[in-house]
Amino acid sequence: MKFLVFLMIMVSNAAGMDLSGKMFVFPQETNTAHVKLIPANVNLQSLTVCHRSFTDLKRDHSLFSLSSTNDHNHFLVFMNWAKQEIQSHVHNLFVGYGGLDYAPNKWHSICTTWNSSSGLVQMWFNGQPLVIKYIAFTLPLTTNPIIIVGQEQDSHGGGFDAKQSFVGMMCDVHMWNYVISPCEIQKYMKEKNFTPGNVLNWAALNHQKTEKVLTENKQIGCHADDAPTPGSGENPTPVRGVAPPLSQMPFNLYFLTT
Numbered sequence: 001m002k003f004l005v006f007l008m009i010m011v012s013n014a015a016g017m018d019l020s021g022k023m024f025v026f027p028q029e030t031n032t033a034h035v036k037l038i039p040a041n042v043n044l045q046s047l048t049v050c051h052r053s054f055t056d057l058k059r060d061h062s063l064f065s066l067s068s069t070n071d072h073n074h075f076l077v078f079m080n081w082a083k084q085e086i087q088s089h090v091h092n093l094f095v096g097y098g099g100l101d102y103a104p105n106k107w108h109s110i111c112t113t114w115n116s117s118s119g120l121v122q123m124w125f126n127g128q129p130l131v132i133k134y135i136a137f138t139l140p141l142t143t144n145p146i147i148i149v150g151q152e153q154d155s156h157g158g159g160f161d162a163k164q165s166f167v168g169m170m171c172d173v174h175m176w177n178y179v180i181s182p183c184e185i186q187k188y189m190k191e192k193n194f195t196p197g198n199v200l201n202w203a204a205l206n207h208q209k210t211e212k213v214l215t216e217n218k219q220i221g222c223h224a225d226d227a228p229t230p231g232s233g234e235n236p237t238p239v240r241g242v243a244p245p246l247s248q249m250p251f252n253l254y255f256l257t258t
Helices: 002-015 182-189
Strands: 022-026 034-036 046-054 061-067 074-078 084-089 094-096 106-114 120-125 145-151 168-176 206-208 214-217
Touching: 034 182, 046 061, 046 074, 046 182, 074 106, 084 106, 094 120, 094 206, 106 182, 145 168
Parallel strands: none
Antiparallel strands: 022 168, 022 214, 034 145, 034 206, 046 106, 046 168, 061 074, 061 145, 074 084, 084 094, 106 120
16 A cells, blocks of 8 residues: 555656646745655756745745856855845856845746857746846756745755745746746746746646645635725726716716707
8 A cells, every 4th residue: 555655756756747826835934844845857058947936024035046067056046135026047157137126925927038059048027028138157957947936945955944944825826947038927927828847737737845834725806806896886987988877977968959
């Protein structure tokens, strides 16, 4: 029986799990709770990483951590609270992006691209492209990567610090081993149909959760907040280009007959 359960777990991990409409919940500050994301391939000549997150943290925290046997910050997306900037680290070098509306208790969509042939890095924040910057490292990221969300790796697969942990919700994590087009990034940001990641795919995610991490349904708000309740007697909000019924016009009409 134990062998059968183990075999089922292995088959499940090999196939990956469809997390569409789901989110990871990191409900408390710890130096243990995290999710290890298993990449479909490790040939990272270049890359794009996209994710959505929701937090009220007012301190440093990791958003995406990829380490190798040589560098614990092989690729890292990190919120530096003191500098008020989101940083992109490649091979222990980094660039920072400040002046962002990283408001608490709101969903934020972030995509980061890095091109190994040019060393160019760019971040997209809530649909807006930020300035292209340069990191003087142009070798592929291929040395036994370990990818973790929820914690920042200060050693290969460990060295966690609770004061750098992520507390909140995270979803829609995708990773490609190339720089995807601005059009594809915009589609991701607007939650439209896009080409899913070929390294990490939220709809077929091979992952391992450790300690207090929950998988919950995404909380999707109602987009018809302004619509009146049927039978309530409320006047509907006028739609541009469509005249309201005569009974709701704010004046009287007089018809003259001859």
